[in-house]
Amino acid sequence: MTLNNELQALLEPVPQEQSQAPQTQRAYPAVPRGWESGVRYEPGGTMVVTAPPADKPPAGEADWRERVEEMGLAIPDGFRVRLVEAKHDPAAWHRDNQGDDAVTRAVWRCRYVIEPAAPAWLSAGDVDALVRDAMRRRRKPRASVGTAERALVVVYADAQAGKVGRDGGIPELLARVADRFDKLDDHIRDLKAVGRGPSVAYWADSGDCVEGFENTTQQAFTNDLTLTEMVRVHRRITFEGLDRLAGKFGRVVAATCGSNHGRVRRGKDAVGPPVDDWGIEVMSQIADAYARNQDAYGHVSFAMPERWRDTVSLNIAGHIVGLAHGHQYPRPEKAGDWWRGQTFGRQPVADADILSTGHYHHFRAQQMGNGRLWIQAPTLDNGSDWYTVRSGEVSTSGLLVFSVGPDGWDDLRIL
Structure with missing residues (x-):
């Protein structure tokens, strides 16, 4: 062949069958983000496997294992393959052969995990052995009583001095309160006997005194005391309760809050700011009296609401305890909503870990949110007959007590 002929041959087009690339395996390009084929190794030997797309949906465990092994992965002894995610893609874009037009075809995208065949907690033995070992473990020595503060909280709620009902009048109320104070002495002694004796006491008057x-x-026809007599009785009961605590503890804190029965009124209308309340006034009187005798009562302090507030909060053993009467919401079930609203309003009880309320004359406790506790105290009054007639419910009287320590609350009782 001459040089001209060779040049001419080079310029001739190559036949089509010679220009085609060899046929290739079916390709599935442009996979969704996060579904690229591959393996991710996790701590402890677990592997997360994203397999190539397949035409058929995943079947049983044998099929899962086969698809994983097709990727060249060896499954260790004692491990299993488990399907964790399967996604059907009805319009996956791909071409069967190089040079073909792109088409869509439904495919399945699957993700598997290769993990130990048995849970890790079974590696120490079977269930029976685990239960046996746990129950026969050597008990850790009981922690000695440290110097951390443990506080006793006494919730005096809804005595409503002067009210006459099914359980009597003022003589019965005084006898009931005196009996509960004796039980309070017993409770303090019991706490000391079991190694949980409190070092400080809080008197929490939740209103309606x-x-x-x-x-x-x-009320004008059923009460057995005048208004001034009611206030006088409540003041003397509070003196007695605080005297008992002051004689037993090196530090005592007395707190109260505003309430509906205690509010100073003209007709049914409230008079003055929220602190215009007979319960708050009585607590102020006692604070004045104690201030006159620092030798006997210098370790007693007082907490009352700010002028335009009717709730208070106390830092008790490192936990915030809020005190409110409970008349701020229409029924007990609304306590949580009201409390959450106080948080938005940045009110005194907003940050409370424990909220103590009264008003509804029966005991109720409910955990709320993340570790918060609402406690509704029972009443000390002579009974709410109007409510019993309407509902058939009868509230049981009692004095609520609980303790607060470094780990939170405990020893909740109704005396």
Whole structure:
């Protein structure tokens, strides 16, 4: 062949069958993000495997294992393959052969995990052995009582001095309160006997200390005390309760809050700011009296609401305890909503870990949110007959107590 002929041959087009690339395996390009084929190794030997797309859906464990092994992965002894995610893609874009037009075809995208065939906690033995070993473990020595503060909280709620009901009048109320104070002495002794004796005491008056005359019409005909006598009785009961605590503890804190029966009223309308309340006034009187005798009562302090507030909060053993009467919401079930609203309003009880309330004359406790506790205290009054007639429910009287320590609350009782 001459040089011209060779040049001419080079310029001739190559036949089509010679220009085609060899046929290739079916390709599935442009996979969704996160579904690229591959393996991710996790601590402890577990592997997360994203397999190439397949035409058929995953079947049983044998099929899962086969698809993983097709990727060249060896499954160790004692491990299993488990399907964790399967996604059907009805319009996956791909071409069967190089040079073909792109088409869509449904495929399955699957992700598997290669993990130990048995849970890790079974590696120490079977279930029976685990239970046996746990129950026969040597108990850790009981921690000795340290110097951390443990506080006793006494919730005095809804005595409503002057009210007459099914359980009597003022003589029965005084006898009931005196009996509960004796049980309080026993409770303090019991706590010490079991190594949980409190080092500080909190007197939490949650309101409605007096019955009043302006809340309902019947009060003018059923009460057995005048308003000043009601206030006087409540003051003397509070003196007695605080005296008992002051004689037993090196530090005592007395707190109260505003309430509906205690509120100073003209008719049914409240008079003055929220602190215009007979319960708050009585606590102020006692604070004045104690201030006159620092030798006997210098270790007793007082907490009352700010002028335009009707709730208080106390830091008790490192935990915030809020005190409110409970008349701020229409029924007990709304306590949580009201409390959450106080958080938005940055009110005194907003940051409370424990909220103690009264008003609804029966005991109730409920955990809320992340570790918060709402406690509704029972009443000390002579009974709410109007409510019993309407609902058939009868509240049981009692004095609520609980303790607060470094680990939170405990020893909740109704005396």
